[in-house]
Amino acid sequence: MRPARPIRSLRFTTVALATAALTLPLLSGVATAEPSVERHSNAKHDRLRVAAPDGFFVGTAVAGGGHHLEQDYPDPFTHDKKYRKILGQQFNSVSPENQMKWEAIHPERDRYDFAAADAIVDFAERHRQVVRGHTLLWHSQNPAWLEQGDFSKDELRAILRDHITTVVGRYAGRIQQWDVANEIFDGEGKLRTQENIWIRELGPDIVTDAFRWAHEADPEAQLFFNDYGVESVNAKSDAYLALVKDLLAQGVPVHGFSAQAHLSTRYGFPGDLEQNLRRFGALGLETAVTELDVRMDLPESGVPTRAQLTQQADYYQRALSACLAVDGCNSFTIWGFTDKYSWVPVFFEGEGSATVMTEDFGRKPAFHALLSTLKRA
Numbered sequence: 001m002r003p004a005r006p007i008r009s010l011r012f013t014t015v016a017l018a019t020a021a022l023t024l025p026l027l028s029g030v031a032t033a034e035p036s037v038e039r040h041s042n043a044k045h046d047r048l049r050v051a052a053p054d055g056f057f058v059g060t061a062v063a064g065g066g067h068h069l070e071q072d073y074p075d076p077f078t079h080d081k082k083y084r085k086i087l088g089q090q091f092n093s094v095s096p097e098n099q100m101k102w103e104a105i106h107p108e109r110d111r112y113d114f115a116a117a118d119a120i121v122d123f124a125e126r127h128r129q130v131v132r133g134h135t136l137l138w139h140s141q142n143p144a145w146l147e148q149g150d151f152s153k154d155e156l157r158a159i160l161r162d163h164i165t166t167v168v169g170r171y172a173g174r175i176q177q178w179d180v181a182n183e184i185f186d187g188e189g190k191l192r193t194q195e196n197i198w199i200r201e202l203g204p205d206i207v208t209d210a211f212r213w214a215h216e217a218d219p220e221a222q223l224f225f226n227d228y229g230v231e232s233v234n235a236k237s238d239a240y241l242a243l244v245k246d247l248l249a250q251g252v253p254v255h256g257f258s259a260q261a262h263l264s265t266r267y268g269f270p271g272d273l274e275q276n277l278r279r280f281g282a283l284g285l286e287t288a289v290t291e292l293d294v295r296m297d298l299p300e301s302g303v304p305t306r307a308q309l310t311q312q313a314d315y316y317q318r319a320l321s322a323c324l325a326v327d328g329c330n331s332f333t334i335w336g337f338t339d340k341y342s343w344v345p346v347f348f349e350g351e352g353s354a355t356v357m358t359e360d361f362g363r364k365p366a367f368h369a370l371l372s373t374l375k376r377a
């Protein structure tokens with residue numbers, strides 16, 4: 001997911017976007033959405049979590065670093081009051097963006113740092129939100145002590161087991177869904193046998209062990225495979241389907257499959273998302289959309305056109321509708337709700353405006369598309 005050359009975050013304001021969007025034409029898919037970008041409202045009927053059907057979780061990533069090349073601002077979650085207010089009001093599910101990843105929560109071999117993750121879980125409980133834990137076995141954002149350490153196979157296995165037991169155990173009963181294994185297949189549906197330290201050093205069965213250890217540490221948590229590029233029926237999602245069938249047949253505690261859904265208007269909407277989620281649901285799994293954002297190529301001004309915002313709203317609406325249409329897809333998370341802290345401009349040169357709110361929390365057509373779709377559901 002990392003582009004060759006990171007760039008500075010592009011900044012544009014609600015005022016500019018509002019000017020561009022004021023006369024936005026209505027699209028059939030977002031027919032009831034308000035087209036203009038407007039300031040945040042506190043009204044209860046304007047809240048995603050209130051509009052959501054019973055038992056449906058509408059979530060966001062909780063911003064945690066990695067958004068700008070130079071982070072000349074304090075941590076959003078602890079310092080941005082407006083951000084926190086909207087986070088609590090709009091969502092009934094939260095996912096730590098970086099705060100539960102290995103490099104954050106396990107910075108030294110014999111030291112865990114739970115401060116940031118604890119703060120999010122506490123916040124979630126105060127705001128009656130569930131938490132999606134992210135993530136336990138991944139090839140990225142591992143600490144140097146792990147990636148560059150000189151460990152025997154037995155030691156590595158013990159390190160992973162200790163990590164999963166400690167982290168999952170600490171939050172037992174407080175995490176609704178865990179992304180146990182993240183991005184274990186490449187685009188061709190082959191296991192990442194080189195990049196992923198665990199699979200490389202310990203073989204594919206370590207994935208099975210990870211699910212079993214997580215289940216022992218928190219029998220209530222739903223345990224997921226999570227990946228990008230698996231929105232459609234394709235080689236990668238086929239690989240997950242085959243693996244999950246195999247693991248279920250062996251009695252491995254796998255409960256869910258989730259599509260991250262980092263979409264771009266460059267590549268079109270994955271029109272078979274619903275069909276794809278359904279085939280995992282047919283195995284008895286929960287499904288989820290876990291990291292939705294919709295980036296676009298920004299014009300030189302940095303301000304998206306009306307047509308771009310309309311197209312983006314359509315993608316958001318269709319992704320949500322696909323999840324709502326599938327039994328067992330009860331969790332729908334966007335990867336951040338404001339462009340102020342979006343990871344996209346740092347990773348994709350020339351692209352941005354990927355979230356549902358501007359940098360100063362103005363609501364884009366995409367926000368209204370989600371709200372009206374939830375209200376109709």
Ligand code: G3I
Nearest residue numbers: 001064065066067068069070071097098140141260291343
């Ligand atoms: O830890 C350093 C910190 O010391 C330094 O001050 C700061 C300065 O920029 O950088 C920090 O590391 C950053 C890290 O986020 C934590 O803040 C990295 O540079 C940055 O690359 C990293 O980006 C994250 C990215 O995962 C890395 O893979 C993004 O914020 C995060 O949104 C993104 O999330 C992933 C999901 O976990 C999995 N699916 C794809 C998704 C998007 O890539």
